[in-house]
Amino acid sequence: MNAQPNQQTTLSGITRWRFTLVLAVFGCLLGAVLVRLVMLHTVDQPFLFEQGEKRTVREEVQPAMRGMITDRYGKPLAVSTPVVTLWLNPQQVNVQQLPAVAADLGLSRKELTRKVERAATQGRSFLYLKRQVQPELAQQVLKRRIAGIYGDDDFRRFYPAAEITAHTVGIVDIDGKGQEGLELAFDDFLQGSEGSRQVVKDLYGNVIKQLKVNAVPQPGGDLALTLDLRLQYLAYRELKAAVSQHHAKSGSAVLVDARSGDVLALVNQPSYNPNNRASLRAENMRNRAIADLIEPGSTIKPFTVAAALSSGRYFPSSEINTAPGFVRVKNKTIRDHRNYGVLDITGVITKSSNVGVTFLAHQLGAENIWDFFSKAGIGQATVLGFPGEAVGSLPYPEQMDALRLATVSYGYGLSVSPLQLAHAYTSFTQGGCRNPVRLLMNNQPQTKCQRVMPEKVARQVLDMLETVTSKQGTGSRARVAGYRVGGKTGTAHKVGQQGYEDSEYTAVFSGIAPISSPDLVLVVVIDSPQGKEYYGGEVAAPVFSRIMQQALRLRQVAPDDGSVPTLQMAGGPA
Amino acid sequence: MKAGAALLWAVVLISALAQVGVVHGHRTLLQEWQQEDALRVQLLQEHTRLLLEKSTLTAHGRVDQQARKQLNMTEPGKVQVLSQ
Numbered sequence: 001m002n003a004q005p006n007q008q009t010t011l012s013g014i015t016r017w018r019f020t021l022v023l024a025v026f027g028c029l030l031g032a033v034l035v036r037l038v039m040l041h042t043v044d045q046p047f048l049f050e051q052g053e054k055r056t057v058r059e060e061v062q063p064a065m066r067g068m069i070t071d072r073y074g075k076p077l078a079v080s081t082p083v084v085t086l087w088l089n090p091q092q093v094n095v096q097q098l099p100a101v102a103a104d105l106g107l108s109r110k111e112l113t114r115k116v117e118r119a120a121t122q123g124r125s126f127l128y129l130k131r132q133v134q135p136e137l138a139q140q141v142l143k144r145r146i147a148g149i150y151g152d153d154d155f156r157r158f159y160p161a162a163e164i165t166a167h168t169v170g171i172v173d174i175d176g177k178g179q180e181g182l183e184l185a186f187d188d189f190l191q192g193s194e195g196s197r198q199v200v201k202d203l204y205g206n207v208i209k210q211l212k213v214n215a216v217p218q219p220g221g222d223l224a225l226t227l228d229l230r231l232q233y234l235a236y237r238e239l240k241a242a243v244s245q246h247h248a249k250s251g252s253a254v255l256v257d258a259r260s261g262d263v264l265a266l267v268n269q270p271s272y273n274p275n276n277r278a279s280l281r282a283e284n285m286r287n288r289a290i291a292d293l294i295e296p297g298s299t300i301k302p303f304t305v306a307a308a309l310s311s312g313r314y315f316p317s318s319e320i321n322t323a324p325g326f327v328r329v330k331n332k333t334i335r336d337h338r339n340y341g342v343l344d345i346t347g348v349i350t351k352s353s354n355v356g357v358t359f360l361a362h363q364l365g366a367e368n369i370w371d372f373f374s375k376a377g378i379g380q381a382t383v384l385g386f387p388g389e390a391v392g393s394l395p396y397p398e399q400m401d402a403l404r405l406a407t408v409s410y411g412y413g414l415s416v417s418p419l420q421l422a423h424a425y426t427s428f429t430q431g432g433c434r435n436p437v438r439l440l441m442n443n444q445p446q447t448k449c450q451r452v453m454p455e456k457v458a459r460q461v462l463d464m465l466e467t468v469t470s471k472q473g474t475g476s477r478a479r480v481a482g483y484r485v486g487g488k489t490g491t492a493h494k495v496g497q498q499g500y501e502d503s504e505y506t507a508v509f510s511g512i513a514p515i516s517s518p519d520l521v522l523v524v525v526i527d528s529p530q531g532k533e534y535y536g537g538e539v540a541a542p543v544f545s546r547i548m549q550q551a552l553r554l555r556q557v558a559p560d561d562g563s564v565p566t567l568q569m570a571g572g573p574a
Numbered sequence: 575m576k577a578g579a580a581l582l583w584a585v586v587l588i589s590a591l592a593q594v595g596v597v598h599g600h601r602t603l604l605q606e607w608q609q610e611d612a613l614r615v616q617l618l619q620e621h622t623r624l625l626l627e628k629s630t631l632t633a634h635g636r637v638d639q640q641a642r643k644q645l646n647m648t649e650p651g652k653v654q655v656l657s658q
Contacts, residue, residue: 065618076629081622082615135619153615158622160629210604233634482653558655566655 056200057211064192065155066176067220069169069183071229072262072441077165078157078183080176084138085154086129090120092148101149104141105130131174132156150205161229163271164236167287168227168439171274180285182223182439184387192220224441226262231255234550235265239524242543243269246529252289253525253547254422258429258518261437263384264551266290266419291388293415294525297490297536298352298474299510300378300411302461303424305349307372308360309457316346316460322355330403334358334410350467352474352489354410361409366397369405375452376424377434378416384439390417411490422523425510428465429518432458462486466515478511478541480549482559487511487544489536494528504528509540513548516560522548 040048069078086105095113102109107130119127129149133141138151157172159165170181178187195217200209235253243251248269255265272284286292308314325339334354340347348356361369374380379394394414395404407413416424419437427434433449453461465486468475475489490508493500507526512518524540524547533539558566630636641647 076625079622079625081626082619135616158626160626161633207604207608209601230634237635553649558657559653564653564655566657569656 056202058199058201060197060199060207062195062197062217063153063155063176064194064217065219066157066172066192067190067222069190069223069225071165071225071227071232072264073228074224075161075229077161077169077225077227077229078159080155080157082135083132083154083156084135084142084151085131086133086138086141086149086151088116088127088129088150089125089148090116090127091123091125093120093146094148097144097146100144101129101141101146104137105133145204147204159274161232162273162275164233164267165227165229166271166274167268167285167289168225168266169274171277171280171285174277180387181287182225182386185385186223190220190223193218226257226264226438226441227266228264230554231265231551232267234554235547236267236269236271238543238546238550239267239269242524242526242539246526246531246533246539248526248530248539249528250288251524251526252292252418253543254289254418254523255547255551256422256426256437256521258426258512258521261423261426261430261435263419263437263439264520265547266439287386287388288527289418289525290382290384290386291390291417293390293392293417294421294506294508294527295412295414295492295495296416296421296510297411297492297506297508298354299421299488299490299508299523299536300373300414301349301352301357301409302428302465302488303373303376303378304357304360304369304409305345305464306376306428306453306457306461307364307369308345309460310372310453311364311368313363314345314360316464317344319344320348320356320359322348322353322359325355327355327358329358329406330401332403334406346464346467349461349464349488350470350473352468357409358406361405362402366400366405369408370394370397370400372452373408373414375434375450376427377420377450378424379414380420382417382419382423382437384419384437386439390420392416392420411492418523418525421508421510422521425512425521425523427452428458428461429512429521430458431455462512462515462518465512469511474535474537475509475511475541477537478509478544478548480513480545480552482561482564483513483548483552483557484515484561485511485513485545485548486515487541489541491534491536505534507534507536507539509536509544511544511548513552514557514560519555519557520548520551522551 066080068076068080070076093116095116098113098116099109102112116127132154141149142151155176157176159169168181170183171179172183173179176191178184178190183190193215196214198211198214199207200211202208235255239251239253251269253265253267254263256262257264266289268288270284272280309316319342321342322336322340323342326333326335336353336355340351340353343351343353343356373394379392381391382389392415395408400408404413423437430449432453432455433451435449465488466484467473468488469478469485470476475487478487479485488510490510492506492508493502494504494506495501496504505528507529508524510523512521522544524543526539526543529539
């Protein structure tokens with residue numbers, strides 16, 4: 001007890017101020033820490049919070065799967081498949097680890113290292129490693145768990161039918177946006193809507209926590225075309241063979257269902273492979289059957305004749321004197337191949353007499369011809385909603401003087417696309433009442449048709465068209481064994497820089513089969529055939545025959561020319 | 575007074591434990607969902623691969639070739655039509 005005063009004295013000595021000093025220093029340190037803490041929690045808090053979020057919270061976009069494009073039976077024409085796009089952050093990645101990645105992906109080691117180093121010095125934090133990688137390969141790379149290498153879900157478009165449907169289906173770019181054809185026209189419908197969510201990610205890009213879902217990805221809609229891939233394939237094969245045989249510049253074929261107006265095949269040459277972007281050339285990508293205009297030449301004559309028959313002033317047996325085989329209109333001479341003398345209306349079509357149709361057109365007048373042609377859809381948009389769809393042209397009645405009227409009557413001075421021509425021909429097959437053409441199954445067929453001519457006239461013209469493929473006709477090479485086939489040849493001089501070229505032609509054949517009960521309408525256009533053969537009847541008609549023969553068999557259309565024996569099935573209705 | 579404080583303490587403890595449990599549950603579910611989603615993508619990929627394979631194998635041109643070359647098939651020569 002008496003030791004205490006001693007301690008008191010020692011405390012009140014040097015030790016006391018020492019103690020106070022140490023306490024004060026610690027107090028100051030504590031104060032400093034407190035101030036710092038308060039600073040961090042109040043003044044710096046928003047900045048720090050933001051930076052923290054930036055490093056861990058990611059706004060992640062989830063791509064939507066693009067809809068499929070199929071033919072009428074659901075065969076795929078364009079399909080998206082999941083792939084992975086690999087990218088890296090040059091700031092985070094260790095350059096020493098790159099060679100292994102380069103080896104996995106088949107990239108050049110040196111080039112990759114150089115690219116990453118350059119991007120890193122430029123301060124960039126994003127660099128594509130490789131886009132649209134097969135998922136297995138991407139997993140192999142990601143399993144290395146190299147910091148700074150990430151994989152994002154992506155989709156790649158494949159076109160199984162490749163060049164056969166390339167023009168119609170079109171193509172998408174690497175970002176999955178439609179560039180051509182229906183991929184472009186129906187881009188919004190096909191692409192769906194992307195999803196987006198907020199997630200917390202670790203250094204390797206693994207999602208640890210999902211904070212918020214802003215939108216769920218909605219896959220795009222599927223598009224079914226009216227095309228029949230089998231018919232498309234055989235039309236393409238025959239067209240390609242003909243274009244290369246005649247060394248032609250290009251060619252198109254359009255096959256339309258004669259009853260409904262559905263487009264069953266639509267092919268063009270030259271074509272391209274949409275799966276290989278490196279080989280794309282703009283001039284091969286044009287859908288000539290829809291976007292290019294041709295002067296249809298003689299294939300228009302059935303319409304002039306149908307107009308004459310519809311007027312009630314002419315009958316198939318009405319006679320016209322085409323002698324002496326030419327006629328002067330204003331200061332141009334319109335010629336036939338030779339002097340056919342007196343022809344009936346059927347003969348005008350069989351022989352493809354320019355003089356005959358000129359006479360008919362002059363008798364009817366420009367007003368009637370224009371009215372009839374525009375009802376048949378010549379020079380009228382087909383409204384498929386296809387990008388670059390050509391409208392065509394038909395001069396107005398007041399623009400047609402005697403010469404223009406004469407040329408229009410045999411297919412010059414007006415222009416149509418091959419599809420329009422095929423569509424116009426369906427006027428004859430649908431009892432004179434034309435349905436709109438259809439390329440998408442999604443569109444409901446319209447029930448109201450456009451009356452072009454009386455049903456009787458349509459039948460008469462069909463019978464006339466059949467005479468063209470007879471032995472004496474210009475289109476005898478369009479014949480198909482077993483079937484009654486009708487059609488019209490056309491050979492049009494091409495327009496060059498100084499008016500019509502003497503040696504450049506467009507060979508056309510437009511026809512219908514079988515005549516007794518039309519099922520198909522086919523238009524074949526061969527542009528600039530080189531060599532001795534250039535007439536529509538020599539170049540386009542054989543293609544027509546080959547496509548038609550196979551198409552009729554595939555569609556199981558019964559032969560109708562009477563050469564095929566028909567057996568009554570036992571048990572059938574009497 | 576004392577009983578009230580103890581109750582509050584208990585509530586705090588329970589909610590804290592529940593919070594831990596819920597976070598854990600969330601992560602487990604998220605992971606599960608991510609695995610399922612990965613499986614979905616994988617199946618989707620396989621589906622499209624098979625679809626493409628099928629359309630390549632059944633391409634009209636290929637079937638045509640095989641029928642002609644391997645099976646020696648030709649177009650029917652003599653046709654007869656059966657009608658009801």
